Amino acid sequence: MAVLQKEERYRTLIELGIALSAERNHDRLMEKILHGAKSMCNADGGTLYLVTEAKDGLRFEIMLNDTLNIAMGGTTDKPIPFPPLRLRDDQGEPNHKNVSSHCALTGTTINIVDAYDVDKFDFSGTKAFDAKTGYRSKSFLTVPLKNYEGEVIGVLQLINARDRRNRIVTFGPDITPLIEALASQAAVALDNQRLIEAQKNLFKSFIQVIAGSIDAKSPYTGGHCHRVPAVTFMMAQAACDQTTGVFADFNLTEDEWYELEVSAGLHDCGKVTTPEYIVDKATKLETIYNRIHEIRMRFEVRKRDAVILYLEGLLAGEEDAELLKTRLDETLAALDDDFAFIAECNVGGEFMAPEKIDRMKAIAAQTWTRTIDDTLGLSIDEMRRRTGDEPKPPVAEPMLADKDWHVIPHEVAVDIAHYESEGFKMKPLENRYNLGEIYNLAIGRGTLTAEDRFKINDHIVQTIFMLKALPFPKNLSRVAEWAGGHHEKMDGTGYPKGLKRDDMSWPARMMAIADIFEALTAADRPYKKPKTLSESLKIMSFMVKDQHIDPDLWELFLTSGIWKTYAEKYLRPEQVDEVDIARFMPPKAAE
Numbered sequence: 001m002a003v004l005q006k007e008e009r010y011r012t013l014i015e016l017g018i019a020l021s022a023e024r025n026h027d028r029l030m031e032k033i034l035h036g037a038k039s040m041c042n043a044d045g046g047t048l049y050l051v052t053e054a055k056d057g058l059r060f061e062i063m064l065n066d067t068l069n070i071a072m073g074g075t076t077d078k079p080i081p082f083p084p085l086r087l088r089d090d091q092g093e094p095n096h097k098n099v100s101s102h103c104a105l106t107g108t109t110i111n112i113v114d115a116y117d118v119d120k121f122d123f124s125g126t127k128a129f130d131a132k133t134g135y136r137s138k139s140f141l142t143v144p145l146k147n148y149e150g151e152v153i154g155v156l157q158l159i160n161a162r163d164r165r166n167r168i169v170t171f172g173p174d175i176t177p178l179i180e181a182l183a184s185q186a187a188v189a190l191d192n193q194r195l196i197e198a199q200k201n202l203f204k205s206f207i208q209v210i211a212g213s214i215d216a217k218s219p220y221t222g223g224h225c226h227r228v229p230a231v232t233f234m235m236a237q238a239a240c241d242q243t244t245g246v247f248a249d250f251n252l253t254e255d256e257w258y259e260l261e262v263s264a265g266l267h268d269c270g271k272v273t274t275p276e277y278i279v280d281k282a283t284k285l286e287t288i289y290n291r292i293h294e295i296r297m298r299f300e301v302r303k304r305d306a307v308i309l310y311l312e313g314l315l316a317g318e319e320d321a322e323l324l325k326t327r328l329d330e331t332l333a334a335l336d337d338d339f340a341f342i343a344e345c346n347v348g349g350e351f352m353a354p355e356k357i358d359r360m361k362a363i364a365a366q367t368w369t370r371t372i373d374d375t376l377g378l379s380i381d382e383m384r385r386r387t388g389d390e391p392k393p394p395v396a397e398p399m400l401a402d403k404d405w406h407v408i409p410h411e412v413a414v415d416i417a418h419y420e421s422e423g424f425k426m427k428p429l430e431n432r433y434n435l436g437e438i439y440n441l442a443i444g445r446g447t448l449t450a451e452d453r454f455k456i457n458d459h460i461v462q463t464i465f466m467l468k469a470l471p472f473p474k475n476l477s478r479v480a481e482w483a484g485g486h487h488e489k490m491d492g493t494g495y496p497k498g499l500k501r502d503d504m505s506w507p508a509r510m511m512a513i514a515d516i517f518e519a520l521t522a523a524d525r526p527y528k529k530p531k532t533l534s535e536s537l538k539i540m541s542f543m544v545k546d547q548h549i550d551p552d553l554w555e556l557f558l559t560s561g562i563w564k565t566y567a568e569k570y571l572r573p574e575q576v577d578e579v580d581i582a583r584f585m586p587p588k589a590a591e
Helices: 006-022 027-040 066-071 097-106 124-133 178-215 224-241 254-265 269-273 290-317 323-347 354-364 379-382 417-423 436-441 450-469 479-483 508-520 533-545 550-557 562-570
Strands: 042-050 058-066 110-112 142-146 152-162 367-370 396-399
Touching: 006 027, 006 178, 027 042, 027 058, 027 110, 027 152, 027 178, 042 097, 058 097, 058 152, 097 110, 097 142, 097 152, 152 178, 152 417, 178 224, 178 254, 178 269, 224 254, 224 508, 224 550, 224 562, 254 479, 254 508, 269 450, 290 323, 290 367, 323 354, 323 379, 323 436, 450 479, 479 508, 508 533, 508 550, 508 562, 533 550, 533 562
Parallel strands: none
Antiparallel strands: 042 058, 042 152, 110 142, 142 152, 367 396
């Protein structure tokens, strides 16, 4: 290695300072610090230690020794491991015997002409190493790395400076200040990197807390915010691994992987605004509880009334007892049958036939007698929805009803302009909820009303609102777009913006497939049984034909075996059946 001239050293120091401030990779930063210091003083090598988090030792980071590596038949930059150095002994006394620990404890630079002539520090390990390798450790320069608070965060140690004739010389007064200046710049760069990494870790933890709280809100969606990112990452990695075809040029930088991690982790953060009794709505009459119990009691009252009418008839003796009993049995049986039908309607399903709705409305028109004031014990919010002119008991009421107070208006006026400004095609409905009994039991498919469905779908709108409200740095500028597109479809029929395939980025399309696959295979939904792998893939293959999900990504999803890897980790054994992916390939891929 050539010995640098004074001007070259200053130039190297300046260039290193610029390079260190720009370097974000920890390992490369360590290498630049040590390589830069070595080159400035033409040293054989050096060691870089960082103070441990517990501040009780010096952790070995990197060690380089060109001369020794070459002599041993190794390669330049081959690391030589040394054990961590303790800053204090078992009794808590400071360790001043080792030159590096003394430097860290005192924060002073130590320049040693010849380690073999020093009694203050223990170089027995160095001497033993020399004896074993045939190397001669002589001059040492040990410099503390201090951050902006003056705290020592590491130690830089150089060994064996050499002159133009390759002779080992002392680290002279001309080079020591430059190395100290470099150490200072290195400390600032390291400290900044640590702060940035700490902020990243804090934000990652925050994301995990948010995702965990969303999953914890509902026992039926627990793990969703963890599983969707898992599938998304697998798809992104599979795309990066392609060397031919559509994804040959697809790649993610370190920043983009972090951006994807943030996007996937927060893809459902808007669900914090969705009430769990909507997410968990397993039956049509369910709110915070299943209101089928109220209706059952009305049928119970009707049955008691029938028994009372029968007993009163017996006491009066005006009709034949056998005829009265037959009429009672028929009435009770009819009431049991009617309630069983209403209970069946409440469960929900794939289709509510018109004749079923007609029968439900006919049953609803039957009456029962309420003898207690139903405004007693209500909350202030419930009382606001009452008009105050309801008939007082006793009063005959329908078995099922859609009452005015079942309709719950929006608490505050909805800002439609806000929705429109973001390009959302979906708009809030007139009312927030509608708890009408007939209205809910008449739901054609599933258990959600139009208001419930909007509230469920609105989570993605709230996700975008929340993410766009955060002051993300430039390297996270696409988080809202990547996270907010997983309910869009390739033909523009999705929500909230009705985007088409070309309007969406690859990560957003990946997340859409991940979200659908997780939902189909999930075993923790209250409204459906978990589907097998083959059933889920068959449904998704139809979605490809209907232009709902991206065909190129779907082909990648199948051929890369992501579905199988996911199944082995997350699905129940009974869900994992035989799969022939050729049956589910998009048309052009199957040809």
